[in-house]
Amino acid sequence: MMKFKKAMAIALSATMCAALLSGCTKSGGGEVLTPPEPAVEEEVVEVPELDGYTLLWHDEFSGAAMDDTIWSYDPHEPGWTNEELQEYTESTDNVFTRDGMMVLKAIKTTDANGNDYYTSGKIKSQNKEDFMYGKVVARAKVPEGKGLWPAIWMMPTDESYYGQWPKCGEIDIMEVLGSDTTTAYGTVHYGAPHAEQQGTVVKTSPDFAADFHEYSVEWEPGEMRWYIDDELYLTVNDWFSAVEGEEEKPYPAPFNQTFFVQMNLAVGGTWPGNPDETTNFDNAEFLIDYVRVYQKPEYDTNVEKPAKNYKEADETGNFITMGDFSDPDDLGTDLAEEKDWTFLLFEGGEGSASIEDGTMVIKTDAEGTVDYSVQLVQPGLPMIKGHNYKLTFECWADEERDLITCVSAPTAGWVRYLPDTQFTVTTEPQEFEYNFRMNMKDDNNGRLEFNMGNKGSTATIYIKNVRLEEVQ
Numbered sequence: 001m002m003k004f005k006k007a008m009a010i011a012l013s014a015t016m017c018a019a020l021l022s023g024c025t026k027s028g029g030g031e032v033l034t035p036p037e038p039a040v041e042e043e044v045v046e047v048p049e050l051d052g053y054t055l056l057w058h059d060e061f062s063g064a065a066m067d068d069t070i071w072s073y074d075p076h077e078p079g080w081t082n083e084e085l086q087e088y089t090e091s092t093d094n095v096f097t098r099d100g101m102m103v104l105k106a107i108k109t110t111d112a113n114g115n116d117y118y119t120s121g122k123i124k125s126q127n128k129e130d131f132m133y134g135k136v137v138a139r140a141k142v143p144e145g146k147g148l149w150p151a152i153w154m155m156p157t158d159e160s161y162y163g164q165w166p167k168c169g170e171i172d173i174m175e176v177l178g179s180d181t182t183t184a185y186g187t188v189h190y191g192a193p194h195a196e197q198q199g200t201v202v203k204t205s206p207d208f209a210a211d212f213h214e215y216s217v218e219w220e221p222g223e224m225r226w227y228i229d230d231e232l233y234l235t236v237n238d239w240f241s242a243v244e245g246e247e248e249k250p251y252p253a254p255f256n257q258t259f260f261v262q263m264n265l266a267v268g269g270t271w272p273g274n275p276d277e278t279t280n281f282d283n284a285e286f287l288i289d290y291v292r293v294y295q296k297p298e299y300d301t302n303v304e305k306p307a308k309n310y311k312e313a314d315e316t317g318n319f320i321t322m323g324d325f326s327d328p329d330d331l332g333t334d335l336a337e338e339k340d341w342t343f344l345l346f347e348g349g350e351g352s353a354s355i356e357d358g359t360m361v362i363k364t365d366a367e368g369t370v371d372y373s374v375q376l377v378q379p380g381l382p383m384i385k386g387h388n389y390k391l392t393f394e395c396w397a398d399e400e401r402d403l404i405t406c407v408s409a410p411t412a413g414w415v416r417y418l419p420d421t422q423f424t425v426t427t428e429p430q431e432f433e434y435n436f437r438m439n440m441k442d443d444n445n446g447r448l449e450f451n452m453g454n455k456g457s458t459a460t461i462y463i464k465n466v467r468l469e470e471v472q
Contacts, residue, residue, distance in 0.1 A: 045060045045062060047060070047292065048292075050135065050294050052296055053134075053135060053294035053295060053296055054294065054295060054296075054297065055292065055293075055294055056129075056131060056134060056293045056294060056295045057070065057129045057131075057292075057293050058290065058291065058292040058293065059071070059102075059290065059291050060100065060289075060290045061097050061100055061101050061102040061288065061289070061290065062097075062100045063097060064097065065092070065096070065097060066095060066096070066097060066102070066123065069128065070125055070128055070129050071123040071124065071125055071128070072123065072124055072125075072126065072127075072128065073088075073089075073090040073095065073122070073123060074088055074122040074123060074124045074262065074264075075087075075088050075089055075090050075122075076088045076122070078117075078118070081269075082266070082269040082270050082271065083268070083269050083270050084149075084266045084267060084268050084269040085116075085118045085147075085267045085268035085269070085274060085275075086106060086118040086119060086120040086265075086266060086267040086268070087117075087118070087119050087120070088119075088120060088121065088122040088264065089119050089120075089121070091119065093105065093107060093119070094106075094107065094119055094120055094121035095121035095122075095123060100289070101287045101288060101289050102123075102263070102287070102288040103121075103285050103286070103287060103288075104120065104121035104122070104123070104150070104263060104264060104265040104285070104286040104288070105120065105121060105265070105284060105285045105286075106118060106119070106120040106121075106143075106148060106265050106267050106281060106284040106285075107119045107120070107281060107284070108275070108281040108284075118267040118268070118275075120264070120265045120266065120267055121264065121265060121286075122262065122263070122264035122265075123262065123263055123264075124260055124261070124262035124263075125260045125261045125262070126155075126157060126260040126262070127157065127260075128260075129260065129261070129293070130157045130258040130259065130260045131258060131259070131260075131293060131295065132256070132257060132258045132259070133219055133220055133221065133295065133296070133299050134218075134219060134293050134294055134295040134296075135216060135217070135218045135219070135293070135294040135295070136154070136173055136216060136217050136219070136261060136291070136292070136293050137214060137215075137216040137290075137291070137292045137293075137294070138152050138173065138174070138214070138215050138216070138263075138288060138289075138290065138291045138292070139212050139213070139214045139215075139288070139289040139290050140152065140174070140212060140213070140215065140286065140287060140288045140289065141208070141209065141211065141212045141213070141286075141287040141289075142176045142178070142181060142208050142209050142286060143178055143209060143265070143283055143284050143285055143286055144178050144181050144209040144280075144283070145178040145179075145275065145278070145279040145280055145281075145283070145284060146178060146179040146272070146273065146274075146275055146276050146278055146279050147178065147179070147267055147268045147272055147273055147274045147275030147276070147279055148177075148178030148179075148265065148266075148267060148272065148275070148279065148284055149175065149176075149177060149178065149265070149266035149267070149268075149269060149271065149272040150174075150175070150176055150178075150263075150264070150265045150266075150286040151172065151174065151175045151263070151264055151265075151266065152172075152173040152174045152215060152261070152262075152263045152288070152291075153170065153171060153172040153173055153174075153175070153261075153262060153263075154170070154171040154172075154173065154259040154260065154261055154262070155168070155169075155170055155171075155259060155260065155262065156168050156169060156254065156257050156258065156259050156260075157257070157258045157259065157260055158257065158258075161254075161257055162241045162249060162253055162254040162257075163192075163241075163243060165189070166189045166190055166191040166192060166194045166195070166196075167190070167191060167192050167241050167242070167243065167254060168241075168254055169188070169189065169190050169239075169241065169254035169255050169259075170187075170188070170189040170190075171188055171217060171219065171224065171255075171259065172185065172186060172187040172188070172189070173186065173215050173216070173217045173226070173261075174186060174215040174228075175187070176208045176209075177271070177272045177347075178209075178272065178279070179272060179273070179347060179348075179369070180346060180347050180348070181207045181208045181209035181210075182202050182203060182204050182207045182208070183200055183201070183202050183208075183346065184200065184201050184203070184208050184213070184215070184228060185198055185199070185200050186198065186199050186200075186201075186215075186217065186226035186228075186233065186234050187199075188224060188236050188239065190239045190240060190241055190254060190255075191240070191241070191242070191244075191413065192242060192243065192244040193244055193412070193413060193415075193440070193441065194412075194413035195239070195240070195411055195412045195413055196410075196411060196412075196413060196414070197234070197236045197238075197239075197410075197411045198234070198410065199226055199233045199234025199335070199336070200233070200335070201228045201231070201233050202334070203228075212287070212289055213228055213229055214227075214228070214229050214230070215227070215228055216228075216230075219255070219259075220299060221252050221255075221256065221299050221300065221301045221303045222237055222251075222252055222303030222304075223235065223236070223237040224236045224237075224255075233336060237306055238305065238306055238308070239251075239252070239254075239255065240253075240305075241253040241254035251303070251304065251305035252303055252305070256301070261291060261293070263286070263288060263291075264286075265284070265285075265286040267284075308442075308444045309444060310382040310384075310444045311380055311381065311382050311444070312382075313469065313470070317469045317470070318467045318468065318469055319381050319382060319468045319469065319470075320378060320381075320448065320466050320467055320468050321340040321378070322340045322341065323393075323465060323466035323467055323468075324358055324464075324465060325355045325358050325359055325360050325463075325464065326358060327355070328354070328355040328356070329355075330355070331343060331353060331354070331355055331360075333353075335377075335379070340378055341353075341355075341360070341376060341377070341378055342376070342377050342378070342379075343362070343375070343376055344372075344375045344376075344377065345368070345373065345374060345375070346368065346370065346372055346373050346375070346453075347368045347369045347370045347372075347373045347453070348366055348367075348368035348369050348373055349364070349366060349367065349368030349373030349374040349375075349453045350364070350365040350366035350368070350374075351363050351364040351365050351366070351374050351458075352365075353376060358464060359462050359463065359464050360376065360462070360463040360464070361460065361461075361462055362374065362376060362450075362452060362460065362461040362462075362463070363460050364452060364453075364457075364458040364459075364460070364461075365458065366458070367452075367453050367454055367455065367456070367457065367458055368453040368454055369453075369454055370453055370454050371404050371420075371451040371452075371453050371454050371455065372449070372451045372453055373453025373454055374451070374452040374453040375449060375450065375451050375452065375453070376449070376450040376452075376463070377447050377448060377449050377450075378447065378448045378466075379410065379445055379446075379447040380444070380445055380446075380447075381407065381445070381446035381447065381448060381468060382443075382444055382446065383407070383409070383417050383438045383440075383442070383443040383444075383446035384438060384442050385438055385439065385440060385441060385442050386437075386438070386439070387437070387438050387470055388435065388436070388437050388438075388470065388471050388472065389407075389417075389418075389435070389436055389437075389438065389468060389469065389470055389471065390433065390434070390435050390467075390468070390469055390470075390471045391405070391407070391418060391433070391434045391435075391436075391448070391466075391467070391468050392431060392432065392433045392434075392465070392466075392467045393405075393431070393432055393463055393464070393465060393466040393467070394429050394430065394431050394432075394463065394464040394465050395423075395425045395429070395430065395432060395461065395462065395463050395464075396425050396426060396427060396428055396429045396430065396461075396462050397425045397426070397427065397457075397459045397460060397461045397462065398427065398459045398460045399427065399457070399459040400424065400425065400426050400427070400459075401424070401425060401455060401456075401457035401459045401461075402422055402423070402424050402425075402455045402456075402457070403422070403423065403425065403450060403451060403452045403455060403461065404420050404421060404422050404423075404449075404450070404451040404452075404455075405418070405420075405421050405423065405432075405434070405448070405449065405450055405451070406418050406419060406420045406421060406448075406449050406451070407436070407446050407447065407448055407449070407468075408446070408447045408449055409440075409443055409445070409446060409447070410445060410447050411443070411445045412440070412441065412443050412445075415440060417436060417438050417440070417443075417446055418434060418436040419436075420451075421434060425461070429462075429464070431465075435471070448466070448468060450463065
C-alpha cells in the first residue's frame with residue numbers, strides 16, 4: 001500500500017515580516033494597524049511512503065537552484081571518459097532548476113578555431129548523500145537527438161576500495177540513447193575482467209523522450225532489481241570483484257560499500273556516436289522531476305553467491321535449443337520472454353521474424369545504422385575455458401547480401417568468443433561452418449548472434465539447422 005507524506009514550505013512576504021517587526025504603522029495622529037499580506041505558500045509535494053521502506057533522502061527540485069546540500073557539480077574536460085565530446089561545467093546555463101525540475105542542458109558552441117564545442121551538466125551526491133542498500137526512484141524525460149546520452153547512475157564513494165573501474169562496480173539506473181528513444185537500459189558493471197549484465201525496455205507510445213517515465217532500482221546485499229514504471233525488467237544476483245588473474249573478493253563485493261547517485265547528459269562517445277546536423281540542441285535538455293532514496297530498516301548481509309548452472313547439450317551434442325526451428329511459437333521479441341530465439345531491433349532497424357516450415361525467416365524494412373539494428377539471438381550457451389566449439393548453419397537470401405555472426409558475452413563485457421564474422425549469402429542455401437577455441441573465464445551465458453543491420457541490403461534472410469557443438 002502506498003501512502004504519501006507532504007513536504008510544504010511557507011514563505012512570508014516582506015510586508016508581513018516588516019509588520020511583525022514593527023507591530024503597526026502610523027497615520028496622522030493615531031496608530032492604524034496594517035494587516036500583513038497573506039503568506040505565500042509554495043507547491044505542496046507529496047512524497048510517497050513505500051511499505052517496508054523509510055524515506056532516506058529526496059529532492060523534488062522545487063527550489064530556485066540546485067540544492068548544494070545534496071548535489072555537487074562534477075566538472076570534467078572533453079574526452080574524460082568514453083571519448084565523449086562535452087565539457088561538464090559548473091555553469092547555470094548547463095545545470096539549473098525550472099518548473100520544479102532539474103534541467104541538465106547540452107549546449108553547442110564553437111571554440112577559438114571555429115570547431116564545434118559542447119558543454120553540458122553533470123551532478124553527483126558524493127560525500128553528501130551516500131548510502132549502502134536501498135531503493136532509488138527517479139522520474140525523468142530524456143532528450144531526442146543523435147549523440148545525446150542521458151544517464152542516472154551510481155558509483156562507490158571510495159572507488160579505490162576494491163580497485164578502479166570496473167573492479168569497484170557501477171549501477172546504471174537508466175540510460176537512453178538520443179538516437180533511439182524507444183529503448184531504455186539498466187546495467188550493472190563489475191570485474192575484472194570487465195563483466196556486465198543489462199536489461200532493456202522498449203516503449204513507443206509514448207517513448208522515453210515524449211513523456212516522463214519512472215526509473216528505479218532496488219539494491220540489496222545479494223540481489224538488484226530494475227524497474228521502469230513499476231514493471232520489473234532485470235534481476236541480477238551473480239557478480240564478482242577481482243584483480244585479473246587473482247582470486248575473487250568475498251561476495252557480495254564490490255556492492256557492499258556506500259554508493260552515491262549521479263546524473264548527466266553526455267554528448268557523443270563510443271556508444272551513442274557523435275551528433276550530426278539532425279541533432280537539435282535547442283531541445284537538448286534532460287529533465288529530472290525527482291530523485292527519492294528509500295531504505296529498509298535492516299538488511300540480511302549473510303548472503304552467498306548463487307551457483308552457476310550450465311546448459312547441457314541435447315542427445316545429438318547440440319547446445320542450440322530448437323536449432324531445427326520445429327516450433328513456430330518459440331520466438332520472442334523481448335529477452336525477458338521465455339523463448340529460445342529472440343528477434344531484436346535497435347538504432348533505426350525495422351523488420352519482423354517468423355518460423356515457417358522449419359526455417360527462420362527475417363524480413364527487413366529498414367536496415368538501421370549499426371550491424372545489430374536487426375538481430376536474431378539465442379543466449380544461455382555454455383562457454384568453458386580451454387574447450388573447442390564448432391558453429392554450423394544453413395543460410396540464404398532473396399538476393400546476394402552480407403550479414404554477421406558471432407558468439408558474444410553479454411554478461412562478460414561483450415567480448416567475442418567467436419569473433420564478429422562477416423559472410424555472404426546467395427539465393428541458394430549454403431552451409432557455413434566456424435570453429436573457435438574459448439580461452440577466457442567460464443561463462444554460462446554465451447550468446448549466438450546473427451546481425452543483419454547496416455549492410456546495404458534489406459533482402460529477406462532464411463536460416464536453417466543451427467548447431468553449436470563441442471569438438472576435440
